[in-house]
Amino acid sequence: MADGVEKVRIDTAGALRDAAITALLAFGLFLPLIGFQTVTNIRNELVLTTRWPLLFSIVAIVGVARLAYSFFFAPWLAQRRLRPVAVTPPAWRGFVGKWFVPFAIGFVIVYPAIVIASLGFGGALKWVDNFGIQILIYVMLGWGLNIVVGLAGLLDLGYVAFYAVGAYAYALLAKEFGFSFWILLPLAGVMSSFWGILLGFPVLRLRGDYLAIVTLAFGEIIRIVLVNWVDLTNGYAGISGIPRPSFFGIPFNADDDGFAATFGLAFSPIYRTIFLYYLILALAFLTAFVTVRLRRLPVGRAWEALREDEIACRSLGINTTNTKLTAFGMGAMFAGFAGSFFAARQGFISPESFTFLESATILSIVVLGGMGSQIGVAIAAIVMIGGTEIMRELDFLKQIFGESFDPTQYRMLLFGFAMVIIMVLRPRGLVSTRDPSVFLKERKAISADLVKEGHG
Amino acid sequence: MTIAGDILLRVEHLTMRFGGLVAVDDLSFEARQGEITALIGPNGAGKTTVFNCITGFYKPSEGRIGLCHGDAAIWSELDALTESGQRGISRPDGGLYLLERMPDYLVTQQARVARTFQNIRLFPGMTVLENLLVAQHNSLMLASGYTLLGIFGFPSYRRAERASIEKARDWLNRVGLIHRADDPAGDLPYGDQRRLEIARAMCTNPVLLCLDEPAAGLNPRESAQLNELLLSIGNENGISILLIEHDMSVVMEISDHVIVLDYGVKISDGAPDEVRNDPKVIAAYLGVPDDEVEKVEAEVGL
Numbered sequence: 001m002a003d004g005v006e007k008v009r010i011d012t013a014g015a016l017r018d019a020a021i022t023a024l025l026a027f028g029l030f031l032p033l034i035g036f037q038t039v040t041n042i043r044n045e046l047v048l049t050t051r052w053p054l055l056f057s058i059v060a061i062v063g064v065a066r067l068a069y070s071f072f073f074a075p076w077l078a079q080r081r082l083r084p085v086a087v088t089p090p091a092w093r094g095f096v097g098k099w100f101v102p103f104a105i106g107f108v109i110v111y112p113a114i115v116i117a118s119l120g121f122g123g124a125l126k127w128v129d130n131f132g133i134q135i136l137i138y139v140m141l142g143w144g145l146n147i148v149v150g151l152a153g154l155l156d157l158g159y160v161a162f163y164a165v166g167a168y169a170y171a172l173l174a175k176e177f178g179f180s181f182w183i184l185l186p187l188a189g190v191m192s193s194f195w196g197i198l199l200g201f202p203v204l205r206l207r208g209d210y211l212a213i214v215t216l217a218f219g220e221i222i223r224i225v226l227v228n229w230v231d232l233t234n235g236y237a238g239i240s241g242i243p244r245p246s247f248f249g250i251p252f253n254a255d256d257d258g259f260a261a262t263f264g265l266a267f268s269p270i271y272r273t274i275f276l277y278y279l280i281l282a283l284a285f286l287t288a289f290v291t292v293r294l295r296r297l298p299v300g301r302a303w304e305a306l307r308e309d310e311i312a313c314r315s316l317g318i319n320t321t322n323t324k325l326t327a328f329g330m331g332a333m334f335a336g337f338a339g340s341f342f343a344a345r346q347g348f349i350s351p352e353s354f355t356f357l358e359s360a361t362i363l364s365i366v367v368l369g370g371m372g373s374q375i376g377v378a379i380a381a382i383v384m385i386g387g388t389e390i391m392r393e394l395d396f397l398k399q400i401f402g403e404s405f406d407p408t409q410y411r412m413l414l415f416g417f418a419m420v421i422i423m424v425l426r427p428r429g430l431v432s433t434r435d436p437s438v439f440l441k442e443r444k445a446i447s448a449d450l451v452k453e454g455h456g
Numbered sequence: 457m458t459i460a461g462d463i464l465l466r467v468e469h470l471t472m473r474f475g476g477l478v479a480v481d482d483l484s485f486e487a488r489q490g491e492i493t494a495l496i497g498p499n500g501a502g503k504t505t506v507f508n509c510i511t512g513f514y515k516p517s518e519g520r521i522g523l524c525h526g527d528a529a530i531w532s533e534l535d536a537l538t539e540s541g542q543r544g545i546s547r548p549d550g551g552l553y554l555l556e557r558m559p560d561y562l563v564t565q566q567a568r569v570a571r572t573f574q575n576i577r578l579f580p581g582m583t584v585l586e587n588l589l590v591a592q593h594n595s596l597m598l599a600s601g602y603t604l605l606g607i608f609g610f611p612s613y614r615r616a617e618r619a620s621i622e623k624a625r626d627w628l629n630r631v632g633l634i635h636r637a638d639d640p641a642g643d644l645p646y647g648d649q650r651r652l653e654i655a656r657a658m659c660t661n662p663v664l665l666c667l668d669e670p671a672a673g674l675n676p677r678e679s680a681q682l683n684e685l686l687l688s689i690g691n692e693n694g695i696s697i698l699l700i701e702h703d704m705s706v707v708m709e710i711s712d713h714v715i716v717l718d719y720g721v722k723i724s725d726g727a728p729d730e731v732r733n734d735p736k737v738i739a740a741y742l743g744v745p746d747d748e749v750e751k752v753e754a755e756v757g758l
Contacts, residue, residue, distance in 0.1 A: 290607065293606075293607050293609075294603070294607065297596075297600050297603055297606040297607065297613075298589075298590075298592075298593050298596040298597045298600055298603075298606070299597065299600075299602075299603045301582075301586060301589060301590050301593070302590065302593050304579070304581075304582060304586075305579050305582065305590040305593075307581075308579035308580060308581055308582060309577050309578070309579055311513075311573075311577060312573070312577035312578070312579065313561075313590070314513075314560045314561045314564075315511065315513075315560065315564060315570070315571050315572075315573070315577070315657075316564060316570075316590060316591045316593060316656070316657075316660055317561050317562075317563075317564030317565035317593065317594050317660055318561055318590070318593050318594075319561050319565075320561065326603075434581055436582070436583045436585075436586060436638065437586060438583075438585060438586060438589060438621070439583065439585065439637075439638045440585055440621070440625065440634075440637040440638055441637070441638060442638050443638070444583075444638050444639065446581055446582075446583070446640045447640070450580045450581045450640045450642035450643065451580075451581030452580065452581055
């Protein structure tokens, strides 16, 4: 090539062999999964049927895809790796980098107005609720978990437990004692934080995989307690009729003293939705602001130092136990805020909202976004959660694949694809460089190759 | 005030066993204020184990490690302190600490003993400046009101942060790394990383600096620079240094006092010249019994 980089050679025989092995593997894997099917016949007997055409077409697709990968994608990847690293980024990238964050903040602030202007009150409800609020909850959870996983390097697989503590704290206290949302929001944060620290004490002696397993178990314990402590939590049936937040004392209903009547507007459910949208937006901004601030304080630097080298931290007189506990407590607090918001928005909670899958979703948002990066995590949340919501909108696919086709069933497939693509192209997440917290002359981004991921 | 020559560190009957292996056996020595004390010995002699005991990374099986700040008269209270079960006493005119009772982070935080590692342990993904700020964690934590004042950007915290950046800048000037301040520490060449680790340890504001093989992997020019740096730390800052080193050009040139370990036992203790000519030391380094030293020396042409 012109710039002196050698062109990557393609090994045809190797590629064919590779494709054959992949197809064989796919055959072995899909033979029981797709090849055989058990059907209940008219006499209520289970019969084994085979689906050879479907099986072989899928195996063929896998083989051909692997061949295409070897011929086109792998050389491109290798070429990419050969390219010198220290290329000065093009000018547009600097421009985008500078204006992206202010633009994004401006956009999320005017988003409800844009949607209402283009779709009217009726159509906008879904877009503000399902896309706006839903995504922002996960952005906030992602940013909260980012403190624990991204900054302090502690792999937490049970983050949803603190989300559940926040949600149940709000639901139970609001129902039993009638406290208002604004009192319970900080209280739920404190409760979650308390549980985070309580869990942290015994657990933070463990590192790496062991820490991950124990946090996973803790998440399950909380969920199982919620299921079984029927007197308090009403078990699987969940808690319904949770008081909704009011607009500083003015309820969102069709009464004479409701929000719409007070401000002389026609009643519409969208006012509450818009209020909730700005509420979660403010909470998410609070999370981001606090995290950015903390990174520049000694405690934030100690978190990152802990991720880099725990022994060196101890040699510098840093109490690593306390430092880890603050990270755990801080992360849990934001999960508690998000949980109480979730309960207030839904009006109904049950243990099913707090399964391990939720923890995995939040963690994958953090990992895909790039650990420690705020913007990356926000983009990953938009892609992952927005992506699954978009799937609900793809009804036209039914005309292609038949009436029984349900696009939302393919959510996990989307997750898987997103994971694989990111792991191949950007193994350290969308935004992998680290921004130094302080500088003397010039702020230089730090390459992900140098930044450690932490051992727990 | 402290007077050069007073005893700073007193290690008594230190024994460290790992199961059946006795890594350090009944070791006693003293390090004096403002001096550079070197701990030498063949590989596997137990030098790093002694360091890990002093800095709290290991809990010794037996023995007492006392460290005194300020007025040397406090040493008289050592036995009373040991009886009392306390970790240490701290008074305006000085302090006395029993290091074997303290967890590793308190050894640095309260007893003010800083250390470096044989295999460099910097924070590679943080900048050089950030590395030095992490070292000032405890004072900054206090200034930020345990984060509460800092998060609201109180001016007292901002002042403290500026002061700590100034301190970091001073040390970067002294170790000649000021032009790399905003680069990640992992990007520095090996010799620079060694110097940065020393600067980082100094930023914790120690009275005793423990260096584990600071000259390992340095070329002769770099180790000459290191000598200068260590001497200036001793002279200008009045910091005592405890040093493990294999590079005899460093040990003999800068240390005031040398202790030689072999198989966990002290075999020699004294000024560099005395130690250099001690037949026991020569024997240990050559790996032969005392009475065969002359024969082996003749063989290798010494």
